[in-house]
Amino acid sequence: MKSPYAFALFWALTFLASFETPAFAQEGRPTVGIAFGGGSARGLAHVGVVQWFEEHNIPIDRVAGTSMGGLIGGAYASGMDAAELDDMLQNLDWDQLFGASNFVFKNIRRKEDARAFPSRLEFGLKRGIVPPSALNNGAQVDLLLGRIAAAYYDITTFDDLPTPFRAVSVDLLTASQVVLDRGSLASAMRATMSLPLIFPPVELDGKVLVDGGAMNNVPADVARAMGADRVVAINVGDLADQETVSNTLLGLVGATLDAMMRASTRKSISSADVIINVPVEEFGSLAWRRSAELIAAGYQAAETMRDSLLPLAISPAEYQSWKAARQGRRRRDLPVPTFVTTAGFSPSDTGRISSLVTRHVNVPLDMTALEADLAELSGLDRYDGISWQFVTNESGARGLLVRAAAKSYGPPFMMLGLNLENTTSESFRMTLTARYLAYDVIGPRSELRIDGTLGSDPGIAFELYKPLGSTPLFVAPFAGIAMRSLDVIADESIVASYGQTVSLAGLNLGLNLGRDSDVRVGAYASRLTATVKVGNPGLPEIEGAENVALAQWRYNGQDSPVIPSRGIVGQSMLRYVFNSPPVTPPLPTLRTSDGLKQLSGEMNVFRSLGEANRVFVLAGGGTSFRGEGLPTDQFELGLPLHLGAYNVGELRGDHYYIASGGYLRQLGRLPDFMGGPVFAGAWLENGDTFNNGSEATFRTNLSGGLIMDTLIGPVLLAGSAGFDGRWRTYLGVGRIFAGPR
Numbered sequence: 001m002k003s004p005y006a007f008a009l010f011w012a013l014t015f016l017a018s019f020e021t022p023a024f025a026q027e028g029r030p031t032v033g034i035a036f037g038g039g040s041a042r043g044l045a046h047v048g049v050v051q052w053f054e055e056h057n058i059p060i061d062r063v064a065g066t067s068m069g070g071l072i073g074g075a076y077a078s079g080m081d082a083a084e085l086d087d088m089l090q091n092l093d094w095d096q097l098f099g100a101s102n103f104v105f106k107n108i109r110r111k112e113d114a115r116a117f118p119s120r121l122e123f124g125l126k127r128g129i130v131p132p133s134a135l136n137n138g139a140q141v142d143l144l145l146g147r148i149a150a151a152y153y154d155i156t157t158f159d160d161l162p163t164p165f166r167a168v169s170v171d172l173l174t175a176s177q178v179v180l181d182r183g184s185l186a187s188a189m190r191a192t193m194s195l196p197l198i199f200p201p202v203e204l205d206g207k208v209l210v211d212g213g214a215m216n217n218v219p220a221d222v223a224r225a226m227g228a229d230r231v232v233a234i235n236v237g238d239l240a241d242q243e244t245v246s247n248t249l250l251g252l253v254g255a256t257l258d259a260m261m262r263a264s265t266r267k268s269i270s271s272a273d274v275i276i277n278v279p280v281e282e283f284g285s286l287a288w289r290r291s292a293e294l295i296a297a298g299y300q301a302a303e304t305m306r307d308s309l310l311p312l313a314i315s316p317a318e319y320q321s322w323k324a325a326r327q328g329r330r331r332r333d334l335p336v337p338t339f340v341t342t343a344g345f346s347p348s349d350t351g352r353i354s355s356l357v358t359r360h361v362n363v364p365l366d367m368t369a370l371e372a373d374l375a376e377l378s379g380l381d382r383y384d385g386i387s388w389q390f391v392t393n394e395s396g397a398r399g400l401l402v403r404a405a406a407k408s409y410g411p412p413f414m415m416l417g418l419n420l421e422n423t424t425s426e427s428f429r430m431t432l433t434a435r436y437l438a439y440d441v442i443g444p445r446s447e448l449r450i451d452g453t454l455g456s457d458p459g460i461a462f463e464l465y466k467p468l469g470s471t472p473l474f475v476a477p478f479a480g481i482a483m484r485s486l487d488v489i490a491d492e493s494i495v496a497s498y499g500q501t502v503s504l505a506g507l508n509l510g511l512n513l514g515r516d517s518d519v520r521v522g523a524y525a526s527r528l529t530a531t532v533k534v535g536n537p538g539l540p541e542i543e544g545a546e547n548v549a550l551a552q553w554r555y556n557g558q559d560s561p562v563i564p565s566r567g568i569v570g571q572s573m574l575r576y577v578f579n580s581p582p583v584t585p586p587l588p589t590l591r592t593s594d595g596l597k598q599l600s601g602e603m604n605v606f607r608s609l610g611e612a613n614r615v616f617v618l619a620g621g622g623t624s625f626r627g628e629g630l631p632t633d634q635f636e637l638g639l640p641l642h643l644g645a646y647n648v649g650e651l652r653g654d655h656y657y658i659a660s661g662g663y664l665r666q667l668g669r670l671p672d673f674m675g676g677p678v679f680a681g682a683w684l685e686n687g688d689t690f691n692n693g694s695e696a697t698f699r700t701n702l703s704g705g706l707i708m709d710t711l712i713g714p715v716l717l718a719g720s721a722g723f724d725g726r727w728r729t730y731l732g733v734g735r736i737f738a739g740p741r
Contacts, residue, residue: 033228043068
C-alpha cells in the first residue's frame with residue numbers, strides 16, 4: 001500500500017499545477033516584485049524609481065501597492081511606463097484632484113452657495129448634525145482612476161493585467177488587512193488611497209475600506225506572496241525616531257498616527273530583499289504640486305542602491321523582449337457601449353443621468369465628453385462621487401455602468417459661515433450664518449434653502465426652487481425678514497446709526513442658461529422700517545410698504561469662490577420700485593423711492609500668469625436714472641476692493657461706478673485639509689458714488705495685503721490709502737468680492 005504522505009503530496013502537486021502561473025518572466029531568471037509604499041504626495045517619488053529601473057533594464061514582474069503607491073502601482077500595472085506616469089502627473093490639476101474644492105463643476109446655485117458660504121464646513125442632517133466623512137468627495141480621483149482602468153473591465157483577476165497587481169486596504173468593520181486582487185481595478189486603487197479625513201471610505205463587498213497604510217504601508221510580504229523571487233520595497237516615509245513630540249492636541253494625535261505608521265512600515269519591509277528609502281524629509285505629505293522634485297528624489301534614491309539593484313538587470317535584448325511582451329498584453333481599445341445602466345442615484349436624478357449618457361451609446365466612447373456630462377450631475381453636490389465603468393450584461397453585450405456614491409450624512413445639508421469686517425477703524429460687524437439645503441421637497445430636482453443669521457445683521461429667509469418639468473424653466477417663491485444697521489458717517493465717524501428691518505415675500509420665474517448661468521424675473525412685497533438707534537432723535541425715520549419688480553442675471557465661470565485661477569463672474573439687476581414707505585418728518589430734499597428705476601451690475605475677471613501669479617480686473621456700476629431714492633435704496637461703497645480706504649457706507653449715492661485691478665502672488669499653501677493658497681498682492685481701486693453727474697469725482701485708493709483661503713473661508717488682512725489722505729486697515733473673514741450694498 002502506498003504511503004498516505006506520498007498520496008497527499010501527489011494531490012497537492014496536482015492541485016497547485018491546476019493554477020496557471022502568469023508566464024511574465026523569462027525562464028532562468030528570478031521574478032522581480034516591487035512594493036510601492038504609501039506616503040500621500042511623497043508616493044509620487046515612485047515614478048522616479050520606475051524610471052531608473054527602465055533605464056537599467058530591470059524588469060518589474062509583480063506589483064503591490066498601498067495608498068499613493070497603490071495609485072502609481074496600479075497605473076504601472078495597467079501598462080503605463082515611467083514617461084506616461086510622469087506625463088499624467090504633470091497634467092493633473094492637483095487643486096481639483098486632492099484639494100477640498102470642486103467648485104468648477106458646481107452648477108450656478110451651488111456656486112452661489114459656495115460664494116455665500118465659502119467655508120469648507122458642510123454638515124449633514126440625516127441623523128442629527130453629522131460632519132462629512134471627508135473633506136474631498138474624491139469625484140475627480142474617481143474619473144482619473146476610471147480612465148486608467150477603463151479597458152480592463154472584464155478581467156478575471158488582477159493577474160490578467162500587463163503586470164500582476166495587488167492593492168492593500170484595511171476593512172474598518174473587521175480591523176483586518178484586505179488584499180484586493182480582483183474586481184474593479186479603479187475601485188481597488190480608490191480603496192487603497194482612501195486616506196481618512198481626505199477621502200471617504202469605499203464600501204465594497206460588505207467591507208468598509210480605507211487606506212491600507214495603518215497595517216501594511218509597504219507591502220513587501222504581499223509582493224512575495226504573489227510569487228516574486230526578489231522583492232524591492234520602496235519606502236517614501238520617514239522611519240527615523242523623532243527627537244521631539246508636540247504636546248498640542250493635534251500634535252499628539254499626529255505623532256501617534258506617525259508612530260503607528262513607522263512601526264507598520266518597519267515590520268512590512270523586513271521581508272524585502274532590497275529596500276529603497278527615498279529621502280523625503282523636505283517634502284510634506286501634501287506636496288502634490290512638487291511632483292517633478294519628488295520624481296527626481298525617487299530616481300536618485302534608486303541610484304544610491306545601484307549595487308544592490310543591478311544584479312536584477314537583464315541584457316538589453318532580453319529587456320526589450322520582456323517590454324514588448326508586456327505591451328502586448330496592454331489594452332488600448334475600448335468597446336462601443338450598447339447600453340447604459342445606473343446605480344446609486346436618487347430617483348429624481350436617474351432619468352437625468354440616463355438622458356445625459358445615452359448619447360454615448362452605439363458610438364465610440366469619448367471619455368472627455370462623458371466626464372463632462374458626469375460633472376454636470378456632480379455639480380449638485382449631492383453625491384460623494386460619480387464613477388463609470390464598462391460592464392457586460394447577461395446576453396454578452398457591453399455597456400456603461402454609471403454609479404453614484406450617496407453621501408451618508410445627507411441630504412438635507414447644512415452650511416456654516418462666519419463673516420467679520422471692520423466698518424470703521426474701531427467698529428466691527430460680525431455674523432454667524434447657516435444655510436439649510438434639502439432636495440426633492442415638492443417633486444424631482446426641487447430644492448429648499450433656508451438661511452439663518454445671528455449677530456450684527458440677524459435674519460431668516462427661505463427660497464423654494466421648483467423646475468417646471470424637464471424644461472430649463474423654474475419658479476422660486478421666497479420670503480424673509482432681516483435686520484441691519486445702517487450707519488451715517490461724517491468726518492470718518494459714525495454720527496448716527498439706523499436700525500433697519502425688512503420683511504418681504506415674492507416670486508421669481510427663472511430660466512437656467514446652462515450650468516453656470518441663470519436669469520430671473522419677479523416681484524416682491526415688503527415692509528421697511530428704519531429707526532434711529534444712535535444719534536439725533538430728530539432725524540427722519542421710515543416705515544411702510546415697498547413693492548418692487550426686478551430682473552436678475554448671473555454668471556459664474558470661475559474655478560474658486562475665493563481666489564480663482566481663471567474665469568469670469570458677473571451679475572446685473574434691473575429694479576423698479578412701485579411705491580416706497582413714507583419718511584417722518586419728510587426729507588427736505590423731497591426724496592422718495594416711488595417709481596424709482598435702478599440698473600446695476602458688476603463683473604470680475606481672473607487670469608493666471610504662471611503657477612503662482614494672478615491678475616484680476618473688477619468693474620461695475622449702477623444708476624438710479626433720474627430718480628432720487630431714499631437712503632435705504634442708495635448705493636454705498638467703502639468695502640474691500642470697492643474704495644476700501646473709506647468706511648463702510650461713508651460713500652453713498654444714487655449712482656456709482658467702480659474699476660479696480662491688481663496683482664496677486666502666491667506665497668504658499670495651507671495644508672489641503674486646512675485650506676488653500678495664501679496670496680499677497682496689491683491693487684488699485686477707482687470709483688465714486690454721486691447723486692448727479694456734476695458731483696462725480698475720480699477717487700483712487702492704493703491697497704495691498706494678504707488673502708488666505710482657510711477652512712472657515714477667506715481671510716483678508718489689508719490696508720488702503722486714498723490719494724486724498726484717507727486710509728484704513730481692515731480685517732475681513734467671509735466673502736471678499738462682495739458688491740455694493
